[in-house]
Amino acid sequence: MLVERIMTSPVETLHEDDTIHSAMNLMSRLSFRHIPIVDDNNDLVGIVSDKDLNLALPSIAGEDQDISLDLQLNKIMRQQVTTCHPLDFVEEIAKDFYHYGIGAIPVMRGKKIVGIVTQKDMLNTFLELTGIREPGSIIEIDIQDRMGIIYDLGKIFKDLNIKIASISIYANSEKKGHKIIVLRIEAMNPLIAIEKLEEAGFNVISPGGMH
Incomplete structure (x- = not known):
């Protein structure tokens, strides 16, 4: 910006x-x-x-x-x-x-x-960048840093027809080579998305409710 x-x-x-x-x-x-x-x-x-x-x-x-x-x-x-x-x-x-x-x-x-x-x-x-002003849910995921991770996440939410409002990525200080991805999604109930993420092998560490 x-x-x-x-x-x-x-x-x-x-x-x-x-x-x-x-x-x-x-x-x-x-x-x-x-x-x-x-x-x-x-x-x-x-x-x-x-x-x-x-x-x-x-x-x-x-x-x-x-x-x-x-x-x-x-x-x-x-x-x-x-x-x-x-x-x-x-x-x-x-x-x-x-x-x-x-x-x-x-x-x-x-x-x-x-x-x-x-x-x-x-x-x-x-x-504005985090999309926190808009209603939705927050999901935090611990991932091992690798190529194509955003593509894989995007495909899951596309299949669910859930829009990702924002993505933030930062280092996981507790795990070497790992990052925390914070997704803000335009869905009041994140449970279906969390279930699909876990089925795909993602480690969801902090699901958030409505904000």
Whole structure:
């Protein structure tokens, strides 16, 4: 899946000379947690999060709170910004979210910001890919990793006239050379499918009911 499919666009930005007060108002009004910061050429120069604002205020708050709220964003913004391109794969930027512990990634075309992807966008994408928003059942199968396994599974469900909504595969940490296949099927009762899978020699380890 490409980033351009899940990004928010157009994206709200603030100028580097705008104030903490401006950022707080924008976040409150639009329920944002991250705001990209641009310069006079509308080029990305930084990003500010609600956490940055919260950390900055106590450190600069003195006798006159109004002065602290008037501090320019270029004084507190993070200038080293992880970015991506609209044609990058969502799976790739997921690594950046995980490794760097960031909450949002601006989407760039050249020097211009064309969108933004947040942790919430990534979660929504995960829910979409797993098909968990749709009614159905989940079946987990332990398999020895081999060629043609998906074909064999597909044939069983084709014969049953049951549609597979999504397939996820991950390593079985308890068995070397084995993987766990998680099937989400468009059937409220998975028992018939489980019976056919077991007849075909598959090890069903976790049948799930209606979700």
